[in-house]
Amino acid sequence: MYGFILKRLLLLIPIFFAVSIVVFLLLPLTGDPARQVAYGQGRYDITPHELENLSHQYGFHRPLYIQYIRWLTGYPSADPAQGENATVIPKGLLRGDLGFSYTRSRPVASLMLEALPQTLLLTFTAFIMSLAIGLLFGIFSALRRKTWVDYTFMGTAIFGVSIPFFWQGLMMILIFVNWLKWFPIPTAGEHGLMYLILPAFTLATHQAASLARMTRSSMLDVLRQDYIRTARAKGLRERAVVYKHALKNAFIPVATLLFLRLPFLFGGTVIMEIVFSWPGMGRLLVQGMGAMGASKDWYIVQGGVLMFLVLAVFANLLADIMYAYLNPKIRYGEGG
Amino acid sequence: MLDRVRDFLRRVRRSTTFRYLRRDIRAKIGGGIVLLVVFTAIFAGFIARHDPAAENPSDRFQGPSWKYPFGTDDKGRDIFSRVVYGARTALIIGTLLVVVEAVIGVPLGLLAGYRGGKVDNLIMRLVDAVLAMPGLIIALAFVAVFGPGLYKVVLALAITGWAGYARLIRGQTLAIKEETYIEAARAIGEKDRTIVFRYVLPNAISPLIVMITMTFPAAILLSSSMSFLGLGVQPPTPDWGYDLNAYKKFLGDPMPGPLMTILPGIVMVITIFGFNFFGDALRDAYDPRLRE
Amino acid sequence: MPEPLLKVQGLKTYFFLERGVVKAVDGVDFEMKKGEILGLVGETGCGKSVTALSILRLVQSPPGKIVEGKVIFEGEDLLKKSNEEMRKIRGTKISMIFQDPHTSLDPVFTIGYQIAEPIALHQVIEQHLMRAEEVPGKVMEMLKLVRIPDPEHRVVEYPHQFSGGMKQRAMIAMMISCNPSLLIADEPTTAVDVTIQAQILDLMRDLRQKLGTSVLLITHNLGVVAEMCDRLAVMYAGNIVEQADLKTLFEDPKHPYTSALLAAVPKVGTKKMELETIPGMVPSLITPPPGCKFHPRCPHAMDICRKEFPQMIEIDKGRLVRCHLYGGGSKK
Numbered sequence: 016m017y018g019f020i021l022k023r024l025l026l027l028i029p030i031f032f033a034v035s036i037v038v039f040l041l042l043p044l045t046g047d048p049a050r051q052v053a054y055g056q057g058r059y060d061i062t063p064h065e066l067e068n069l070s071h072q073y074g075f076h077r078p079l080y081i082q083y084i085r086w087l088t089g090y091p092s093a094d095p096a097q098g099e100n101a102t103v104i105p106k107g108l109l110r111g112d113l114g115f116s117y118t119r120s121r122p123v124a125s126l127m128l129e130a131l132p133q134t135l136l137l138t139f140t141a142f143i144m145s146l147a148i149g150l151l152f153g154i155f156s157a158l159r160r161k162t163w164v165d166y167t168f169m170g171t172a173i174f175g176v177s178i179p180f181f182w183q184g185l186m187m188i189l190i191f192v193n194w195l196k197w198f199p200i201p202t203a204g205e206h207g208l209m210y211l212i213l214p215a216f217t218l219a220t221h222q223a224a225s226l227a228r229m230t231r232s233s234m235l236d237v238l239r240q241d242y243i244r245t246a247r248a249k250g251l252r253e254r255a256v257v258y259k260h261a262l263k264n265a266f267i268p269v270a271t272l273l274f275l276r277l278p279f280l281f282g283g284t285v286i287m288e289i290v291f292s293w294p295g296m297g298r299l300l301v302q303g304m305g306a307m308g309a310s311k312d313w314y315i316v317q318g319g320v321l322m323f324l325v326l327a328v329f330a331n332l333l334a335d336i337m338y339a340y341l342n343p344k345i346r347y348g349e350g351g
Numbered sequence: 352m353l354d355r356v357r358d359f360l361r362r363v364r365r366s367t368t369f370r371y372l373r374r375d376i377r378a379k380i381g382g383g384i385v386l387l388v389v390f391t392a393i394f395a396g397f398i399a400r401h402d403p404a405a406e407n408p409s410d411r412f413q414g415p416s417w418k419y420p421f422g423t424d425d426k427g428r429d430i431f432s433r434v435v436y437g438a439r440t441a442l443i444i445g446t447l448l449v450v451v452e453a454v455i456g457v458p459l460g461l462l463a464g465y466r467g468g469k470v471d472n473l474i475m476r477l478v479d480a481v482l483a484m485p486g487l488i489i490a491l492a493f494v495a496v497f498g499p500g501l502y503k504v505v506l507a508l509a510i511t512g513w514a515g516y517a518r519l520i521r522g523q524t525l526a527i528k529e530e531t532y533i534e535a536a537r538a539i540g541e542k543d544r545t546i547v548f549r550y551v552l553p554n555a556i557s558p559l560i561v562m563i564t565m566t567f568p569a570a571i572l573l574s575s576s577m578s579f580l581g582l583g584v585q586p587p588t589p590d591w592g593y594d595l596n597a598y599k600k601f602l603g604d605p606m607p608g609p610l611m612t613i614l615p616g617i618v619m620v621i622t623i624f625g626f627n628f629f630g631d632a633l634r635d636a637y638d639p640r641l642r643e
Numbered sequence: 644m645p646e647p648l649l650k651v652q653g654l655k656t657y658f659f660l661e662r663g664v665v666k667a668v669d670g671v672d673f674e675m676k677k678g679e680i681l682g683l684v685g686e687t688g689c690g691k692s693v694t695a696l697s698i699l700r701l702v703q704s705p706p707g708k709i710v711e712g713k714v715i716f717e718g719e720d721l722l723k724k725s726n727e728e729m730r731k732i733r734g735t736k737i738s739m740i741f742q743d744p745h746t747s748l749d750p751v752f753t754i755g756y757q758i759a760e761p762i763a764l765h766q767v768i769e770q771h772l773m774r775a776e777e778v779p780g781k782v783m784e785m786l787k788l789v790r791i792p793d794p795e796h797r798v799v800e801y802p803h804q805f806s807g808g809m810k811q812r813a814m815i816a817m818m819i820s821c822n823p824s825l826l827i828a829d830e831p832t833t834a835v836d837v838t839i840q841a842q843i844l845d846l847m848r849d850l851r852q853k854l855g856t857s858v859l860l861i862t863h864n865l866g867v868v869a870e871m872c873d874r875l876a877v878m879y880a881g882n883i884v885e886q887a888d889l890k891t892l893f894e895d896p897k898h899p900y901t902s903a904l905l906a907a908v909p910k911v912g913t914k915k916m917e918l919e920t921i922p923g924m925v926p927s928l929i930t931p932p933p934g935c936k937f938h939p940r941c942p943h944a945m946d947i948c949r950k951e952f953p954q955m956i957e958i959d960k961g962r963l964v965r966c967h968l969y970g971g972g973s974k975k
Binding site for chain 2: 178
Binding site: 240241242244245246247248249250251252253255260263264267341342343344347 | 699701730731732733734735738739741743746747748749750751752760761764765800801803804814817818
C-alpha cells in the first residue's frame, strides 16, 4: 500500500507544476495585464504613459518565463531601476506569497487565510451532514428494491440532484429566512452557526441524494455476487450477510467516489457562498472574477483558482488513499 | 433514404432496449418532459406570446394572469416568454456542449482504448487529471480570461467535460477490442481505421447515448450557475440563470415578487429532472445485468 | 432398510422471467443414503445446480420459485420449514460448495475470519458446543484438514492471496467446519486445473471416510464421476432420466441419453477418428418438447415418446429409468 501511495505522492510534483503554469497564465492570457490591473482599480481613463508605468511597476514588461519564475520563486526580486514596485512584485509562491490584491490593497495570502477556513468549514459540514442520510437511504432502497420505499427514496433523490444549487439556496432563504424567520438574513461577513446551517444543508441535500443513488447501485451490485450466496449458505444471519459482507464491499467504491466528487462539491460551495454571502474563498474568487459588479482582481483569481485546484488534487489523493486502505488487494498486495 | 430511416426505426422499436423503455414509467415521464422542452425550445416563437425583451413599463410587477402566465418583471417583460426562450438557450448550450465534448472525447477514447500501451497511458493520465478538476471553477476562470457569452460558456464547460466521454469510450473500446469479431476482421486484413469505425464505434453507441442524455442536465445546471454569477450568458440572450439572478432581489418583496424567482426556477428544475429521469431509465434499459 | 438421508420428491423450481417461465427443475425425484457419494450428472443447463440450490432454498427469488415438491432431509420436509429454521440447517447439517472459488469468497475478509464465522455462529452462539476461545484452534484444525500449507500464516491472508485450488479448499474448510451430514458440491473441479482437481477429489473422499459426510456431487465431467461416486443420477432438461449405481450405469446404460453421454467421452485406445456427438440441441426450458423431452434427439424415439411424458420406472433394485422403452407410460 505504501508503494502505491508513494507513487501518487511523487506524481504530485509534476501536477503541481502543471497547475502552477496554468494558474500563472491566467493573467497574461487576457492580453493586456496592465490594463486589467488599471480597470480593476477603477482607472478607466488611464493614459498610455501611466499604463506603461503601471506595467513596469508590476513587472509585466519582463519576458514571460521570467515572470513565471518570479511568481514561483520570487527571483529576480523587484528592481526599482526598471520602475518595479516591490510591494506588488510577486515574492514567490513557494515562499508563501500569493500576490498583492490591487483592488483591496492587501496581500492575497492574508485574504485567503481568512477565507479558506470558512470554505472548508462549509464544505466539511455539508459533507458530514450528507453522509448519514445518503448512506441510509441508499442501503434501505437497495434492500427494499422495487418497493414503495425504494421508489420514494430514489424519486426524491433524483429530484435532489436536479435542483440547481443557487435556486435551492434562494428558495431556502425564501422559506426559512423570509417566511419562517428561523434563520437570520445572510449578511456579508457573518459566519456564525446560524449562518452556516442553511448553506450547509442546501449543499448536503444535493450530496446526500447523489450518495443515496451511488450507495443503492453499489449495494445492488454486491448483493448479486457469489460470495453473498456463500455467506447465506454458511447459515449466517441475514443481518450479518447484509450489514457485514454486503455493506463492507459496497462501501469501497462509494467511499472512493465520495472523495472524487469533492471538486464538484467545491463548485457548489462557491455558489452557496455567493447566495448566502458566506465569507469564504469561493465568494472571494468570484468577486475577483468580476461577478456581482465587483472589480476584477487577477491576483485574487490566481490565488483562488490555485487554492481550489490544490484542494481538488488533495481530494483525489485522499480518494486514492481511501481506496488503497479499504481494498485488501492493494493494501496487502498480491500473494499466493 | 427514407427506407433506411424507416428500417432503422423498426429495428429500434423491436429492440429489447426499447421494450424495456416502454414499460418504464421513468422513460415515459422523463421522456415526455424532454419532448415538451425540446418542442418548446424549437417553437419558442409560437409558444411565447410576447417578445421576451419587450419592456412594458405600464405592466410591471404583475402577477400571473391569462395575458402573462408567469407575470411580468420589474421592466414589464413577460416572464413566461423569457422562460420559453430561456429553454431554447439551455438546449442550445446542451447540444453544443455535447458536440464539442464528444468531438474531443470520443476520438481520444477510441485512440486510447484501441492502441493501448503508452498512448493509452498518456491519454488516461490526462483524463484522470481533468476529471479531478472542479469543472465549474475552471469554467469560471476561462470566462474570466476570455470573456462571457454563450459560446464561451460552452467552450469553458467543454474544457473539463470531454474527459467523461473519453473515459467511457475507452472503456467500451477496451471491452469490444477483445471480441472475436474484431479478431476476425483483423484476420481478413481490415485496416485499423475501418475496424474502429465500422465495428467498435457502433457497438459503443449505447452507453454513449446515455452519456449524451446526461450531459444536458449537467450543462443546464452549470451554465445557469455561471449566468447566475454574471459570468455566463449575457443579455440580450435570454437565460434562466441570468434572470434568476436579476429577480432574486425581489424575494423579500410582497407577492408577486418571489414568484419571479419561484416560477422560472420550477421550470428549470422540471427540465433538469426530466432529462435525469429519462437518462436513468435509458441507462437501466441498456444494462444487460438488469435483464431478469 | 434405513431411512434415506435425503429424499427429493417431485421437486419443481421455475424461474418467472420476462420472456417466459423457465422450468429449470421440472419434477425431480431421487434419494441419497447416509455416507454415500451420489453423482448428479448432466450437460450445462440441465438444472443440476438449481436442484442443489433448491435443496438449501438458496434460489434467487424473485425470479425463481420452488413451486412444488418435497425435500425430505433426515425425515423432515425442508420446504415446509421457516426461514429461520432453514438458516440453522445451512452450514451445520447441509453445506454447499460452489463452482467458482474466485468469486465465491468475500474479498474483504481474511480466510481465517470467513472460516471462523460459521463456527462461531453455530457452534458457540447457537448450539453451545464450543467456547469462544476454542474457535481459532478449530479454524487451524480445519485449515490443516483441507491440507492448506503453512496455515499459521495463511489464516490471516485474504482470498486474493490464495491460488485457485487453495481457495476451493478454503471454501471446503468453511463448509465442513460444523460437520454437516450432507455436503453438496456444485462442480467443485470445473474451475480448477487437473492437478488441483485430483487433490480436491482426494480430500472429499478423505472426508467421507473420516467424518462420514455424504456428498451430492454435481458435475458434467464423467471422469470425475467415475472416480468418486457410488451411485449416479443422470439429469436432462429438468428431469432425472436414469439412476443406478456406478458400475451398472457405466456398463449397461438403459436410457438413450445416458448411452449417448457415455459414448461421447473419447476413450484412449479406440480406433475411431471422429468424436461422437448427440445430434440436435439442448431443448428450451421455457417451451420444452411435448412428451419425452429427449425425443427429438433420441435414436429410438417411438410414437408414444412424442406424445406422453414417461414416468420413472424401477426396472431393478435401485435401478430407475424414465423412458418409454422400458414402460413408463401412465397406467391406463
